[in-house]
Amino acid sequence: MRYVIYARKSTEEDDRQVLSIEAQITELKEFAAKEKLEIVASLCEAKTAKEPGRTKFAEMLEFIEKGKAEGILSWHPDRLARNSVDGGKIIHMVDCGFIKSLRFPSFWFEPTPQGLFMLNIAFGQSKYFVDNLRENVKRGLRQKIRNGVWPGWAPVGYLNNPKTRAIDVDEKKTPKVRKLFELYAKGDQTLYSLANWCKENKLKSNNEKELRVGAIHKILQNIFYIGLMKFNGEIHEGKHKPIISKKLFDKCQEVLSKRGKVQEVRKHHFAFLGLMKCKSCGCSITGERQKGHNYYRCTKKKGLCQEKHYLREESLVDQMQNFLQKVSLSSLDTEKVLFELEKEEILAKEQSKITVQNLKVKLEEITKQLEKLLDVYLNEIITTEEYTLRKQKLINEKMEISEQIKDFEQNGLSWLEPAREFVLSLAKAEKLKKSEDHSEILTFLKNIGSNHYLQNRKWHFEAKIPYNLVAARGGANSQNLTFPIWCPRSDSNRHAFYGICS
Ligand SMILES: [Zn+2]
Known part of the structure; x- marks a missing residue:
């Protein structure tokens, strides 16, 4: 970018x-x-x-x-x-x-x-x-x-028109996209062979990337090509010109579902398929069943890869649950922290009210001083330079105080709700660390981090802030979560500066 x-x-x-x-x-x-x-x-x-x-x-x-x-x-x-x-x-x-x-x-x-x-x-x-x-x-x-206009990037075969904001047909690529559908509809092509066809025929994505299997799979299923748009799970009619007939599209869906069935069954068995990449070569990780156990391994699609190991699913789940342990908060501690947060909220509200009151008094004083200063100046007691200088100083003060008031009034407690949600997610980790529901574990881990990869039978991933900090500290409890995880830097600033102490 x-x-x-x-x-x-x-x-x-x-x-x-x-x-x-x-x-x-x-x-x-x-x-x-x-x-x-x-x-x-x-x-x-x-x-x-x-x-x-x-x-x-x-x-x-x-x-x-x-x-x-x-x-x-x-x-x-x-x-x-x-x-x-x-x-x-x-x-x-x-x-x-x-x-x-x-x-x-x-x-x-x-x-x-x-x-x-x-x-x-x-x-x-x-x-x-x-x-x-x-x-x-x-x-x-x-x-x-x-309005019938796709708000995102145009799929291959179409172009975003920066002037009209509409989506135009890409005359160069459209025939090739159509050919792609036609080839697949015959039923004797795989997504891999289509990827090769794209390479040979120089059909690339709109940002000039090669179309791989995943992208082709998406193209073949994209109802955009028949003039519709799917947004938030709902189907809408688009204003753009369809480039594929409904009949051809339906034929492709038929082929996809026939071929897809094998994959569907496989996906069902391997809960963590699609999550990780191979650390050595960057390829996807696939699942394999051997002697009644699920294993995960590198697909080695890019050729040579040094990864020789298979990771057993039980071991993967163990590793994940170990991590969950590090970011989990017991129900008792959750209650404590939530209670503390509530107390903080009340306290912060009261405090900011008082602070705002005091600031407003100060503001009034300065306004009065400004009036006085003008009187003094008009009576020619002070020079113009002196007047400008003093006035400037007072105006600066006034602006600073006004801004502080705005801060207190607008942003006083905006961190509380997200903080609460964060605490609740730690409580969720506590439940999941003993759970057998692999899909729930998967969803949770996807929410709190990214870049999952596999290396030498070990699962790694990058947890987001502040989960990574909690994990690094080796676990959460009510002591380290209230303080120092959320520790006020100073009493006067507690409305705004709740930070994570390292
Ligand atoms: Zn690999």
Whole structure:
């Protein structure tokens, strides 16, 4: 994925805490290098984001619309959009699929409860931006579907039209896609032979990747080709032109289901099929039954692979349950932590109320001082320079306090719900660590991590934050979960800064 760096700093006083443009660029470039992000352009702007009409901003959007980049890397969401017009533009471009990634070095974001939790901790200010973005994207997607326009990337054989936002037929690829269906409908081709056919006939995906078995399987089942769209499990009529007849499509489904049956049965027996990849060669892991036991091994589809070992399913489940043990929380401890969270909630609410009250009193005082200052100035007791200087100082204070009030009022308790969900998921792990329900274990592990792989009879995976931290600490209990897992950095900041202590 290619990224554009966007840096901005305005001359306004409420922007004074922000890094200089040079510093933003340097930090962003370092971040990009660390994260291995490909940067294709850097744009900086010395204007405010509160009013629409920034030229570099427009340039950046155009750049992305032309397909020269798919992601934006910026210091903070508020660098990108503080007015609804520009925010809307970004949202719209995410919606249309032009922007596939938004990255900010100071936090990562995933739309899971835990992701939201971490985000809320990391940021107060941008919460509304990101929340709205997510909601608007969903809303936008639904609207597009209702209008008969596919909101995502066009499947091979079609193209996204960046101007009309519609999906056009790709005249070059369409005949080959049609041929693919025709070949498969005959019933004497396998998905592998079709993959080879694609290679020989240079039919590639829209991002120029080779079409492998999985992709071909998806193509053959995609009702998009007959003019329909499936979204959230529901079928809608599309406005795009069908390129496959219903008859040909149905014929392919028939062949698929006949061939698929063998696989279905196999899948039923191997609960963890499709989860792991081989560490040595990256191939998928397949299942094999021997002497009444299930084994998992590398498919070795890419040729040579050093992995010689088979992993017995019982051993795999053991390893998984061992991990679950590390992120599980007993029901007694769960109750304790939830109770603590509730107490925290009440306390935080009270405290933020008091704090807001005090801040408002301060704000009033400053307003009065400003009035007095003006009187003094008008009576020519102080010089213009002195007046400007003192006024500036008071206005700065006023802004700071207003912002603090906003923080307390808006973001005071936003971390609590995700925190609760996190605790409940640890309780779920407790139940699963003794469970025989392999599919539930699978779902849970998929939710809390990724990159499952197999190496030398060992199962590995990358657990997400904060599960990885809990696991690294060797287990959760009510002591280490309340404190230090959620430990306030200081009493005055407890509304916002609940973090994980390492
Ligand atoms: Zn392998």
